[in-house]
Amino acid sequence: MMIHSRPEMIHTHQTAPTQFVEANGIRFAYRRFGKPGGVPLVFNQHFTGTMDHWDPAVTDGFAKDREVILFNNAGVSSSSGEVPARIEKMGANAVAFIKALGLTKVDVLGFSIGGFVAQEIALQAHDLVKRLVLVGTGPRGGEGMATLTPEAQEIFGASYDEPDHLWLRVHFTKSEKSQAAGREFLERFRLRAENRDPEVNEKVVPAQIEAISEWGAPREKSFEYLKSMNSFILQQQLPNAQLILYPDANHGSQYQYPELFVRHVSMFLSADERPGV
Amino acid sequence: MMIHSRPEMIHTHQTAPTQFVEANGIRFAYRRFGKPGGVPLVFNQHFTGTMDHWDPAVTDGFAKDREVILFNNAGVSSSSGEVPARIEKMGANAVAFIKALGLTKVDVLGFSIGGFVAQEIALQAHDLVKRLVLVGTGPRGGEGMATLTPEAQEIFGASYDEPDHLWLRVHFTKSEKSQAAGREFLERFRLRAENRDPEVNEKVVPAQIEAISEWGAPREKSFEYLKSMNSFILQQQLPNAQLILYPDANHGSQYQYPELFVRHVSMFLSADERPGV
Numbered sequence: 001m002m003i004h005s006r007p008e009m010i011h012t013h014q015t016a017p018t019q020f021v022e023a024n025g026i027r028f029a030y031r032r033f034g035k036p037g038g039v040p041l042v043f044n045q046h047f048t049g050t051m052d053h054w055d056p057a058v059t060d061g062f063a064k065d066r067e068v069i070l071f072n073n074a075g076v077s078s079s080s081g082e083v084p085a086r087i088e089k090m091g092a093n094a095v096a097f098i099k100a101l102g103l104t105k106v107d108v109l110g111f112s113i114g115g116f117v118a119q120e121i122a123l124q125a126h127d128l129v130k131r132l133v134l135v136g137t138g139p140r141g142g143e144g145m146a147t148l149t150p151e152a153q154e155i156f157g158a159s160y161d162e163p164d165h166l167w168l169r170v171h172f173t174k175s176e177k178s179q180a181a182g183r184e185f186l187e188r189f190r191l192r193a194e195n196r197d198p199e200v201n202e203k204v205v206p207a208q209i210e211a212i213s214e215w216g217a218p219r220e221k222s223f224e225y226l227k228s229m230n231s232f233i234l235q236q237q238l239p240n241a242q243l244i245l246y247p248d249a250n251h252g253s254q255y256q257y258p259e260l261f262v263r264h265v266s267m268f269l270s271a272d273e274r275p276g277v
Numbered sequence: 278m279m280i281h282s283r284p285e286m287i288h289t290h291q292t293a294p295t296q297f298v299e300a301n302g303i304r305f306a307y308r309r310f311g312k313p314g315g316v317p318l319v320f321n322q323h324f325t326g327t328m329d330h331w332d333p334a335v336t337d338g339f340a341k342d343r344e345v346i347l348f349n350n351a352g353v354s355s356s357s358g359e360v361p362a363r364i365e366k367m368g369a370n371a372v373a374f375i376k377a378l379g380l381t382k383v384d385v386l387g388f389s390i391g392g393f394v395a396q397e398i399a400l401q402a403h404d405l406v407k408r409l410v411l412v413g414t415g416p417r418g419g420e421g422m423a424t425l426t427p428e429a430q431e432i433f434g435a436s437y438d439e440p441d442h443l444w445l446r447v448h449f450t451k452s453e454k455s456q457a458a459g460r461e462f463l464e465r466f467r468l469r470a471e472n473r474d475p476e477v478n479e480k481v482v483p484a485q486i487e488a489i490s491e492w493g494a495p496r497e498k499s500f501e502y503l504k505s506m507n508s509f510i511l512q513q514q515l516p517n518a519q520l521i522l523y524p525d526a527n528h529g530s531q532y533q534y535p536e537l538f539v540r541h542v543s544m545f546l547s548a549d550e551r552p553g554v
């Protein structure tokens with residue numbers, strides 16, 4: 001087992017070893033690869049996902065120019081501890097993890113529930129976060145966010161010939177083109193053959209759903225006047241935020257357009273502070 | 278006066294001569310510059326604007342890699358004829374103008390009411406248009422589009438120390454940063470000192486407003502359930518559409534973030550046809 005090791009060779013999504021670091025009484029599993037020396041980009045994963053659920057086309061795409069850190073938050077897959085039933089605590093665990101690596105400045109990417117966690121990281125450790133990339137996610141108390149939608153419940157409750165085919169429905173539209181992109185994603189998703197993360201245990205789903213319910217519940221100053229427009233609300237409420245919507249895409253636009261996504265977000269991450277750039 | 282001339286030297290926004298071409302009984306004023314040989318990008322201007330209202334940082338930004346064509350539609354500034362009171366006729370005039378240049382394939386960019394015209398160009402001459410870039414605009418019959426908003430009426434009705442300062446209110450937010458970007462835009466906007474377009478005459482405003490009213494009026498299958506979300510509706514309804522929203526920006530995001538805008542749109546224009554790219 002490697003603790004805090006920083007391999008000298010440049011690893012990829014496929015070869016990066018799973019490493020471990022202790023913080024908050026949790027043994028966090030993580031993988032770290034890409035071009036070192038700059039501000040690392042820390043990935044926060046979606047509902048029931050592990051480090052293996054990221055798209056190598058995205059992670060390795062970023063890794064060409066910057067260091068990438070994947071991790072499992074507390075209680076997820078190869079990380080010890082329990083999944084807290086509050087997004088705030090997930091955020092606190094993520095902050096502890098990042099600090100345990102000795103990092104003082106990171107870019108944070110969050111996808112779906114990982115986007116909730118990313119927002120909490122930024123709220124709780126403002127100085128730690130340089131830039132925030134929020135993908136397929138919404139604001140605290142946003143419209144219709146307190147529960148999985150009926151469609152999502154049906155999708156997650158259904159059975160599939162192959163379990164991975166769940167993600168064809170979660171991340172892609174029904175169009176032929178989107179489904180074809182989904183199948184290509186699944187091929188990339190399965191590429192890492194050795195040292196894959198274990199699937200999450202049976203405690204993860206109820207805890208994550210409770211956390212979503214609490215964080216997503218409407219509260220005073222929720223934005224009820226706009227339905228289904230949570231990403232728009234986010235873009236309007238956050239300082240210096242860009243929103244990019246991709247064509248014919250569902251929850252997994254980063255998987256459907258990985259090269260384009262990497263280029264757009266790399267531009268965002270590399271932008272200097274001059275206005276207009 | 279030059280007719281159909283293609284100057285051998287590479288011109289810029291500042292130096293490109295105003296040329297003229299006849300079509301539909303109209304003498305269209307246009308300027309053509311940038312790197313020739315590919316698919317030209319044809320610009321369709323906003324309410325009351327002329328060729329001089331484009332941002333040189335945008336037009337010259339595109340001109341580095343592609344040919345740019347600015348023009349005044351019928352009845353606007355240096356073009357002859359009358360402004361039609363229908364967007365459809367503006368679109369037909371634009372198509373006639375493009376074909377009169379002998380072009381068989383163009384990229385079309387439309388800003389605000391120019392975005393309505395651009396949509397009509399694509400509807401009426403599908404084979405002529407390779408890609409469509411819609412900026413600060415909305416769909417036919419979209420929510421609240423049949424009239425200028427009360428805010429816009431106030432802004433266009435107010436008087437200003439310098440007439441150009443109107444655009445600080447139309448295109449930028451009230452934030453210090455946005456206003457500073459606005460002042461920089463106005464400096465660029467004033468850079469072309471010679472052979473500027475005349476301001477539009479008094480017939481332009483009522484005709485353009487009537488055209489907006491007719492095209493923008495709600496009709497069956499309008500999308501009344503989403504307010505203020507016209508760009509979102511567009512992105513959802515058009516095939517292969519990206520929507521990029523910029524931070525702290527008003528109607529003039531292209532002016533506030535010209536370099537970023539050029540890079541994003543250049544990526545869109547240069548994208549090949551493979552999915553995921």
